[in-house]
Amino acid sequence: MSEKKMAPRDQGAPDYTKYLHPVMAKNYGKWDYHERVRPGVLLHVGTSGDKLWSVRAGSPRTMSADTVRKICDIADKYCQGHVRFTSRSNIEFLVGNEADLKPLITTVEGDLGWPLGGTGPSVSNVSHTQGWLHCNLPGSDAAGSVKALMDDLIDEFKNESLPNRVHISSSCCQINCASHGDISIIVQHHHPPRINHKDMQICELPKVVAICPVAAIRPAVVDGVETVEVVEEKCMYCGACHGQCPSMEIRDSDTDTLSIWVGGKMSNARSKPSFMKLAVWGLPNNPPRWPEVSNAVRKILKAYKEGAKDWERVGEWIERIGWQRFFEKTGFKFTKYHIDDSPEALSTFNRSAQIRI
Amino acid sequence: MSVLEAKAMPLNTPMLNELESGPWPSFFKDLKEYSKKKPVVTQLLNQLEESYENRWNYWLGKIINVPGYGGGVIARVSEKAAKYPGLANFHTVRVIEPPGWVYNTKALRELADAAEKNGAGIIQLHGMSGDILLLGFDDAGAMQCAEDLMHQGWDIGGSGAAMRTLQCCVGQARCEMACYDTMKVTKHLTDTFIAFLHRPEFVYKFKFKLSGCPNDCSNSIVRSDMPIIGTWRGAMKVDQAKVAEFIDAKGLDYVVNNVITRCPTNCLSVKSATKELVVDHENCVRCMHCINVMHKALKVGDDKGVTILIGGKRTLKIGDTMGFVLVPFMKLETDEDLDKLTSFVERVWEFWNDNGMDHERVGEFIHRIGMGTFLDGVGVEPDARMIARPRVTPYIKFEELGPARLGGESGQNPPVWTREPEAAEAMD
Ligand code: HEM
Ligand code: SF4
Ligand code: SF4
Ligand code: SF4
Ligand code: SF4
Numbered sequence: 001m002s003e004k005k006m007a008p009r010d011q012g013a014p015d016y017t018k019y020l021h022p023v024m025a026k027n028y029g030k031w032d033y034h035e036r037v038r039p040g041v042l043l044h045v046g047t048s049g050d051k052l053w054s055v056r057a058g059s060p061r062t063m064s065a066d067t068v069r070k071i072c073d074i075a076d077k078y079c080q081g082h083v084r085f086t087s088r089s090n091i092e093f094l095v096g097n098e099a100d101l102k103p104l105i106t107t108v109e110g111d112l113g114w115p116l117g118g119t120g121p122s123v124s125n126v127s128h129t130q131g132w133l134h135c136n137l138p139g140s141d142a143a144g145s146v147k148a149l150m151d152d153l154i155d156e157f158k159n160e161s162l163p164n165r166v167h168i169s170s171s172c173c174q175i176n177c178a179s180h181g182d183i184s185i186i187v188q189h190h191h192p193p194r195i196n197h198k199d200m201q202i203c204e205l206p207k208v209v210a211i212c213p214v215a216a217i218r219p220a221v222v223d224g225v226e227t228v229e230v231v232e233e234k235c236m237y238c239g240a241c242h243g244q245c246p247s248m249e250i251r252d253s254d255t256d257t258l259s260i261w262v263g264g265k266m267s268n269a270r271s272k273p274s275f276m277k278l279a280v281w282g283l284p285n286n287p288p289r290w291p292e293v294s295n296a297v298r299k300i301l302k303a304y305k306e307g308a309k310d311w312e313r314v315g316e317w318i319e320r321i322g323w324q325r326f327f328e329k330t331g332f333k334f335t336k337y338h339i340d341d342s343p344e345a346l347s348t349f350n351r352s353a354q355i356r357i
Numbered sequence: 358m359s360v361l362e363a364k365a366m367p368l369n370t371p372m373l374n375e376l377e378s379g380p381w382p383s384f385f386k387d388l389k390e391y392s393k394k395k396p397v398v399t400q401l402l403n404q405l406e407e408s409y410e411n412r413w414n415y416w417l418g419k420i421i422n423v424p425g426y427g428g429g430v431i432a433r434v435s436e437k438a439a440k441y442p443g444l445a446n447f448h449t450v451r452v453i454e455p456p457g458w459v460y461n462t463k464a465l466r467e468l469a470d471a472a473e474k475n476g477a478g479i480i481q482l483h484g485m486s487g488d489i490l491l492l493g494f495d496d497a498g499a500m501q502c503a504e505d506l507m508h509q510g511w512d513i514g515g516s517g518a519a520m521r522t523l524q525c526c527v528g529q530a531r532c533e534m535a536c537y538d539t540m541k542v543t544k545h546l547t548d549t550f551i552a553f554l555h556r557p558e559f560v561y562k563f564k565f566k567l568s569g570c571p572n573d574c575s576n577s578i579v580r581s582d583m584p585i586i587g588t589w590r591g592a593m594k595v596d597q598a599k600v601a602e603f604i605d606a607k608g609l610d611y612v613v614n615n616v617i618t619r620c621p622t623n624c625l626s627v628k629s630a631t632k633e634l635v636v637d638h639e640n641c642v643r644c645m646h647c648i649n650v651m652h653k654a655l656k657v658g659d660d661k662g663v664t665i666l667i668g669g670k671r672t673l674k675i676g677d678t679m680g681f682v683l684v685p686f687m688k689l690e691t692d693e694d695l696d697k698l699t700s701f702v703e704r705v706w707e708f709w710n711d712n713g714m715d716h717e718r719v720g721e722f723i724h725r726i727g728m729g730t731f732l733d734g735v736g737v738e739p740d741a742r743m744i745a746r747p748r749v750t751p752y753i754k755f756e757e758l759g760p761a762r763l764g765g766e767s768g769q770n771p772p773v774w775t776r777e778p779e780a781a782e783a784m785d
Binding site: 006021033059061268 | 375379383408412416425426433453454458469544571572621676
């Protein structure tokens with residue numbers, strides 16, 4: 001009977017106070033300072049003198065129930081049963097007793113097989129989303145392309161040898177769930193949507209007309225069927241209509257490409273937060289390991305590592321040396337497509353005589 | 358065919374096999390191992406392999422809902438269901454995460470068990486929306502998983518034109534920079550407005566993200582319609598003894614090159630003789646840089662609160678919008694402060710939903726109607742801290758400076774008296 005009873009609705013967010021590590025609960029709001037003990041290990045010290053170690057490891061984000069249980073076994077043994085996750089899908093094992101640190105690290109690296117890192121000036125885990133595993137819109141994969149990229153960048157994850165932290169994101173369509181990053185990878189389409197007129201009745205047409213950012217979609221009648229048409233000259237291949245309506249297929253396995261964007265920054269430290277800007281386009285969508293993407297990301301990281309001052313994020317470094325030098329140093333070609341043509345475009349031009357010659 | 362009854366298939370995954378080795382943990386290796394226990398996962402991996410080979414996706418959307426709710430299940434059906442019957446319905450259930458993503462193992466085991474018992478047993482920690490994502494349920498499995506979890510006190514996340522699941526940084530639970538209790542406020546907003554999360558009734562989605570300080574670890578400024586960012590009023594705290602220790606340890610050059618000269622508003626200088634840091638507190642914009650670098654010597658000030666911004670979102674439709682300042686400073690500590698925040702949110706929602714167009718995020722709405730109109734609409738006084746600089750264009754409709762003209766109403770041109778009599782006669 002109780003099995004059948006409908007569960008209570010509208011319970012809201014879980015009571016996090018039950019989930020706090022005891023040292024967190026005791027020192028809540030009373031932290032004094034932190035140190036990075038080694039890459040992947042943070043030590044937070046409370047005004048009480050209490051210490052909490054956080055052992056940060058890169059997770060694949062997508063995991064089986066058994067892997068979650070493995071995490072639990074480790075946390076029960078060394079972490080008084082407490083872990084947390086970061087916004088970039090790293091796991092943090094929380095340690096109250098210093099003696100647990102060493103065996104925990106051995107277990108995480110050895111048995112679980114997850115690398116320690118992602119702290120301080122390093123490349124953190126890649127923000128990513130569903131890709132072919134589970135979205136209805138992707139032009140490329142997510143978990144797989146991240147795995148391939150991070151295999152390549154593993155040293156930058158495990159060491160703190162960059163000028164500042166580097167956040168990478170990878171999005172499998174232009175909705176861009178993974179958002180802005182110091183370096184961001186996005187799918188790019190090159191044709192207007194292909195409309196399946198026969199299947200158009202499945203939704204309210206005005207919704208898909210309304211979603212187009214450039215008003216390129218208009219109602220039409222084709223072979224007696226009420227449907228829509230796309231004004232090709234206006235369409236910018238964004239795929240917003242495809243998100244609204246599966247009968248407006250934007251993807252093309254032969255022609256879709258990937259582009260890389262740089263200089264997104266959310267933090268307010270030093271410079272104001274900034275959007276990412278186009279660095280290189282036309283990279284092949286090349287599963288299973290997308291080597292061209294890894295290559296391009298490496299070029300950016302190399303130039304950044306060599307050229308940036310301590311604490312400069314990728315975007316700040318580029319703003320200081322100038323975009324011309326960025327293209328020189330990375331070897332990416334500057335093209336007319338790098339020049340903005342949105343309503344914001346005029347404000348992105350060099351409206352001065354300040355030029356590096 | 359249901360997810361739980363799906364049959365195992367021989368794996369045929371030459372391309373995915375290339376994602377098995379290498380130093381980064383492999384989701385594929387994990388799922389491959391798990392597929393021995395969970396047959397449907399073999400079908401999932403085989404379909405994924407086809408995606409890799411053809412660079413093509415085989416998932417379509419549909420809509421199903423937990424009874425009583427209007428969102429929270431991301432429904433997926435496979436186009437290849439004939440070949441992979443276990444994937445005919447293979448939905449994701451979004452579950453509201455504990456604020457700050459803190460867990461005990463009991464909670465994690467509950468999630469693992471519910472995912473495994475009712476579906477494919479695949480878990481993502483976490484979705485970019487903040488939620489816990491549980492993948493791979495047919496309709497019945499999704500419902501049962503939701504029921505099981507709700508019986509244990511969990512609740513389902515948001516989707517559609519609704520308030521979305523909130524997300525916050527670790528805040529006071531483990532960070533000395535935190536200027537307010539992000540976890541508490543996240544829970545408070547979630548619980549207060551839970552009906553708006555579960556029953557989409559807005560013109561479009563509305564996201565909150567909360568960060569304890571301007572380092573903005575929850576990426577609120579570009580990822581949320583209402584970023585709430587911790588800050589402080591008055592002077593930051595400077596421990597000159599620890600400043601001197603820092604200078605001794607790192608050297609004066611380091612301090613000059615990495616702290617003093619990097620302040621965006623030039624409010625720092627150093628007295629080399631006494632190893633003292635001088636801060637022009639009035640001019641500090643709370644960027645956090647100097648505090649991040651010298652975090653033992655410098656601390657956020659004692660009179661803490663938040664800055665509320667509005668309008669962040671990604672590209673669709675008018676292009677990326679960065680959140681911008683709406684409330685430069687408010688305290689957010691007492692119950693009254695929280696009430697003030699929730700009634701302010703209600704005012705913003707009411708004005709936006711009454712006047713916004715279908716699919717118009719609040720930032721786009723403000724862009725269309727103008728910030729001045731928006732401020733009038735939500736009852737907020739203009740404040741110079743809301744802008745980077747005042748307007749440049751001189752075409753302005755001053756409400757105060759357009760008094761009625763002789764014989765006519767304000768703004769009418771040509772004056773009505775020359776025409777109206779004729780028009781009136783013609784009407785007769
Ligand atoms: C049928 C359409 C859509 C579906 C099924 C969908 C699904 C999803 C999913 C599954 C995620 C979480 C991704 C992950 O972490 O794995 C997500 C996040 C996100 N989606 Fe959607 N989405 C849709 C439409 C849109 C549209 C139209 C927009 C743009 C307005 C959008 C913007 C975002 C953003 C920005 C995120 C990141 C989460 C955040 O920053 O809060 N989505 N979406
Ligand atoms: S980026 Fe696009 S394809 Fe990828 S998960 Fe988000 S909506 Fe789906
Ligand atoms: S792809 Fe974008 S621009 Fe083109 S029709 Fe669709 S919504 Fe409009
Ligand atoms: S946003 Fe600030 S308070 Fe929150 S975790 Fe980051 S540094 Fe700490
Ligand atoms: S917090 Fe930023 S703005 Fe304020 S003094 Fe430090 S560096 Fe300057």
